[in-house]
Amino acid sequence: MGEATDRSGGRDRFLDRLPWLLRWAVVGSACLLIVAAGVYVLARIAALLAPLTIALAATLFLAALLDPVANWLRRHRTPPALAALATLLLLLGLLVGAIVLVWRLTADQFSDLAKQLDQGLTRTRDFLTSALPISPGQLDEWTRRAVSGLRSSAPDPVTGAATVAEAAGALLLVLVLLFFLLKDGRPMWHWVLGRTSDRSRPMATHAGGAGWRTLGAYTRGTVMIAAIDAIGIGIALVILGVPLALPLAVITFLGGFVPIIGATVAGSVAVLVGLAAKGPTTALLVAAAVIAVQQLEGNLLEPLIMKRQVRLHPVVVLVAVTAGTLLGGIAGAFVSVPITAVVYNVLRTISEDRRAGAHAPTGAPADPPSRSGPGDATGVAGS
Template identity: 65%
Template sequence: MSDDPGASPRQSWERLPWLVRDAVVWSACLLVVAAALYLLARLAVRLAPLAIALAATLFLAALLDPLRTALGRLGFRPVLASLISLLTLIGGLAGAGLLVWTLTASEFGRLSDELDGGLDRTRDFLTGSLPVSGEQLDRWTRQALDAAGRATPDPVAGAQTALQVTGAILLGLVLLFFLLKDGRQMWRWTLDRVAAERRTLWARAGRVGWHTLSSYTRGTVFIAGVDALGIGLALVLLRVPLALPLALITFLGGFVPIVGATVAGIVAVLVALAAKGPTAALLTALAVIAVQQLEGNLLEPLVMKRQVRLHPVVILVAVTTGTLAAGIAGAFVAVPIVAVTYRVIDAVATERRRTADEPRELPPAGQPPPEPA
């Protein structure tokens, strides 16, 4: 490091080129951050049911908080207001599922016959339009079915997964009730234990994070509902079977930005192709593209606002990372976590700059300046 054997480590460090020093410092910081993120990811994967339950609880709490607040203003006690909000959520989900099943159960019988004929038409269309033979399609189909069969979990693993999912749902409902009931008291309790000089910073970061999560949740629900309504209406007009389940898939896919809407649209087009043929599939694809263009260019800028929106590259990276870490559940929660984290970091940086720019009061004449903390 130095030609002088008697040089101290500090002197040897200062004699290095500035580029080397910066590279060493930044590399060390990146390694520490990467190690911390890796440990957090491993912990989250280990505690996947708990992590998913906590994320879903915060997501649903942000969605139900306006209802709980409105009930509180009408004179309902916090326990009763929280219970009514929770029951409203459960009743809405159960009612939607029952409605979809009731209206589409009769379609499953005729759908089997339509799919058989539709698959034959699709096979003839592909062999006539693409340079592939019927034998190749049959071989690829068998390979896909074999791969799907190998990917299917064994009964024991399936039972364990079902038990974990059930436990996570029950835990999430209990946590949601207490968060709606005592969430504000919990936050005030947390702030009371923060040092006085940092309390304002923490309070601002909490307000910004909660506002971002609430805006993201309500905006996502609204946009997903519009997508489901538009695509579902197009499927009904085109007489595509299982229009309501496909609309429900579109609604759920709306909670995974970009990727979810694309996958839901592909599923709708494939069902239309298999059941009604290429013309209906083409019209379905046009309807899906039109709805998604309306969402991306009009609804999302108006509903989400600039404070909540993220760059598409950030969204794709977040969704991919969440999917690799925790599957479908990770894809659902990745984007709101990134949005809230970004806004909180930005709010903290802004508050620190504002505090640093504030003029400090000068001490009276003859009095020494205060000692630094």
């Protein structure tokens, strides 16, 4: 007993003799390594279960987007199952209608596109060889290597068929999960809260409500911003006479779900199509239009549409997108920023509740900030 006490006291005296900066570095490094190991393990598990992970993420995003519609139907005395089914049918109608509209408006352009692209590629080749220190032979060799690389990376028919079947199964899973989440979201959340203790239940309610509201606000805000980008750039492409303006607008809309990087890539695709089909002058005009629309969206519309609790610093966004891309590819890039925003607001809510409890009078329960939890009428899907 005395030997154990002496040994413990010796360790304490040894730690006390260390500089405070070194002690802070040791503790911080240990915590960082533990957190990083946990995140890495979760990311590897999610990557191994990629179809299920993507389906669950898509279900949560769609539920956060469609939750107000289902809640509105339930407030008008629609049964939960019927409200969830009507919301799901509305989503399918919008998707199918958008696909049919894009195909009808662009099918006639494919016949002329090959001729325009051939002429545009010839003009682009002449422009590059005259403006840059590149010979026509070097350009042809680089083009041949790029085409060969794309052909070698293309999947074989068996792999392509398996990928299509996997995507169809994941889509069906998303629809089924979305229906049950819209229908039974409140009982699911109440079951989760029932597994927590009476002391931690209010904090879990507040944190869950903050996370769900953040996800809903992020999803709806991102859809609105992506739609504004797509409409603005699409109108510019139509005015400039760039072929396939509507599919390019759809690509811009999808790229809007990957902050900063997605908009840049989608704009680059539009510029390349304008360069190949219409020449350098049109490409420069397309680039100017893309930059103007994105600057208007980033500096004016995003602060108005996105709530302050959802907005993250651009450095955090870039780091999150890069980490998500490295861990999960394109799917990781899509979900990295909303996950970061949700985690940040959940931790912020827990910290605020703990501070409120610490400043509460002794012997009296803390009065937490007024927030609608996930079990309230506007808190969670299916509530």
